[in-house]
Amino acid sequence: GKGSCGSAAALGKNVIVEDIDTHPYWAPYRDIAHRADIRACWSVPFFDEGGKVLGTVGCYYAAPRAPRPTDLALIEEFARLAALAVTKVRANERLRQAAAVFSATRDGIVITDLAPRILAVNRAWSEITGYSEAEALGQNPRILQSGRHDRAFYKAMWASIRQAGHWQGEVWNRRKNGEFFVEWLSISTVYDEHGRPTNYVG
Structure with a gap:
């Protein structure tokens, strides 16, 4: 010193x-x-x-x-x-x-609460799905469901998220205009400083 x-x-x-x-x-x-x-x-x-x-x-x-x-x-x-x-x-x-980074990345990003209700989306997500941020906020991400996956698929997905804190895999979704598209989806749990889950990011 x-x-x-x-x-x-x-x-x-x-x-x-x-x-x-x-x-x-x-x-x-x-x-x-x-x-x-x-x-x-x-x-x-x-x-x-x-x-x-x-x-x-x-x-x-x-x-x-x-x-x-x-x-x-x-x-x-x-x-x-x-x-x-x-x-x-x-x-x-x-x-x-x-x-x-959230705004500029070319990957679609969505943040939800634990309900899950959409809290934020980036521009890339809106471009991919066709839903504007205003249309998406407060919605459940199931608005993108294509109907091509059965209940067991989503049950296993959420079991992994809640138990391991993350899940990733190939998913068929549907855009606002009804067009189907396939994507590689990764969902992670966000925790607070006490280790309690607060949000999901996909």
């Missing part, structure tokens, strides 16, 4: 430098600190949910100073809020990237 913040990030713990002139972490940077009129620096790291350091919150002072318990509590609260903000920004970026 370098200085207070670099050391806090490297060590994953608070680094409290009450007097920069006497602390070894600041030995290479004392001239810079003096020119900036910095004499004390308190640094607190913040982490993601997996415990990885995301950054640090640093407080700088023009005179040597030791933190009071209330000072540390306030800085640690700032660090907690910083962690939430950074995590949210990263999550939003991942969602944006996932949405871009």
Whole structure:
């Protein structure tokens, strides 16, 4: 680590430098600190949910100073809020990237709840089936059933999905205009952080 913040990030713990002139972490940077009129620096790291350091919150002072318990509590609260903000920004970026892939892929994708009712479809799915997103939302995917598979076929398919979490195979379906088509269908279960099923993706 370098200085207070670099050391806090490297060590994953608070680094409290009450007097920069006497602390070894600041030995290479004392001239810079003096020119900036910095004499004390308190640094607190913040982490993601997996415990990885995301950054640090640093407080700088023009005179040597030791933190009071209330000072540390306030800085640690700032660090907690910083962690939430950074995590949210990263999550939003991942969602944006996932949405871009969802929209751009040439494979038809449909997302349902456990009912199953259609919650989302991508453009490729609409082009393949002939159903617009507005027409598909809230519908059961059985709107595509061709009638070429018997009840036992679908019973076995759903048994695999519920027991193994996925199923794949060749399926005959029917477009909105009544035209039959064959496709290789893969259905997977989506689970939450507690391992409970929340959605299906096909």
